[in-house]
Amino acid sequence: MNRIKEAFENKKAFIPFITGGDPSLEVTKKLLPALEEAGADLIEVGIPFSDPIAEGPVIQEADVRALSAGCTTDKLFDAISEVQEQIHIPLVFMTYINAVYTYGKERFMKRCVECGISGVIVPDMPFEEKHELAEVCRQYGLELVSLIAPTSHDRICRIAKEAEGFLYCVSSLGVTGVRSEITTNVAEMIERVREVTEIPCAVGFGISTPKQAREMAEVADGAIVGSAIVKIIAAYGEECVPHVTKYVREMKAAVALAEQGH
């Protein structure tokens, strides 16, 4: 049933992030199949939130655009379900826990399954609180993606042991956003993961250039890019699709180079 692991099979995964409903749900419906077409191996769709404490300014502004344009959790589900047949790669939701909690955990997961969503990433639900959603995710066959950060240290083993789908490796301190340099020793983080599990590891936060994507994909199983894509969406608005796909092709090619390196 679950397709997340397939995204990493025999290849390095390129994982784009977009905020659902930014700048409109019509654009989201066009972007999802276009991202797949451009080489995405898995797509993260953010549910816009009024107070996204883990996001930097770029994604915060995307959330504001989406909410101002009238995006709601229900409308986002509807939009995804309208295009789900055109999408063959796994989709995961990136959502703050309040969106799930207020929607109703069961009802939320049920709709995820109906829309072909494979998993959820909840950035403000750490390991110690994951019991809030773990059971209901299991019940509906959705994978609950865990995160590790540069500050996780001894927590990495504990988190990795129970990780599902893939492990989201946060490359930098702070919030999401483009960074000129990634200073964390990501390879070392992943080594610690490898001590306990073979789960695919994808690196996110700060990646914007093909060079960074390739470097991260060399030490990990995939690269996640959010803010750099959201910036293009912000710049081109309703006309963003060709600009986004052009960028995604370049990034996917860079990630593929990392495959050959191995």
Added chain:
Amino acid sequence: MESKGRFGKYGGQFVPETLMNAVGELEEAYDKYKNDPEFNRELKDLLENYAGRPSLLYEAKKMSRDLGGAKIYLKREDLNHTGSHKINNVLGQVLLAKKMGKTRVIAETGAGQHGVATATAAALMDMECEVFMGEEDTKRQALNVYRMKLLGAKVHPVTTGTMTLKDAVNETMREWAGRMEDTLYVLGSVMGPHPFPTIVRDFQKIIGREIKEQLMEREGRLPDAVIACVGGGSNSMGAFYEFIPDKEVRLIGCEAAGLGINTEKHAATIARGTGGIFHGMKSLFCQNQDGQIAPVYSISAGLDYPGIGPEHAMLAAEGRAQYVPVTDEEAVQAFEYLSKMEGIIPAVESAHAVAYAMKLAPTMNKEQIIVVNISGRGDKDVAAIARYRGVQIYE
């Protein structure tokens, strides 16, 4: 796995993974120092010789006579150094930060009281200090912004979202996630992720402990009701905590009802909020059906917060404490009333508690006792109240 810091079903530790070690480190340090005699001796010295504790418990005889019911006592947190109860918590937290080897503290502020208190403690204890304050609030409380700068703090106006307290909290959390090695987030209320609700409560519970001792000495008995205003809930939790086991003492929290709880312009979380998980805690929040946090409103910047500390949510659910809405108009009337009646200008936040005391006292008899926590002084609000009354003066 049991999550930490639960108050009934509320509370918890809902922060990004990046911050988990930081909150863990704080918890460990607090557990180590809370019973450390040296730490407690230093804190006691600061509270007594710097902040001016114990604060007075003042019998408001004119007010009691005028209202014609219960005997009213005012707990004078407004007389503390920096003018509010906030100093109790920051002296504790900044001292803790110092013990932890931190050199920099960051804080959110609404009305500016917590920011001023943090900047004060940071100046005293030689810490770098940066305060995040919604841009809207920097305008409403321009004097406090300048005060913080005088004290050596850097003030960052927050221009995201509603540009008020909740956005200041968001921004301080983001800042902390980027720099925690040398930095402690000094949170201003009994909210946020564990261990903050517990730490802040513990540093504020001195209010209720003093009320109990002082009233025992004066009256030889417990009060019938303790009344305090509630935003995030630190002064009320501080005033209530010692009385929680004394079931005969009514605990009454006054929420900001703004233009009325039947309008969209209020910040009455218990009256109108629903269950959610935000700012690190499971609690009650003013939000829409999608869990988008509502832009709340109150004349008082200190009560203008869309959530409430998890321990209050629990006390409300258990019925141990009662929470009542008080409108802007009622608060302003109480602000003016207490000024004229007792010569005490309360913070507009505290005026919410005074307003409810004015309603409650006449329904009680002369043998009964109400204690109202005057959490802060009202100098900072004078210009805003004047404008509310149509007098155009600017600080």
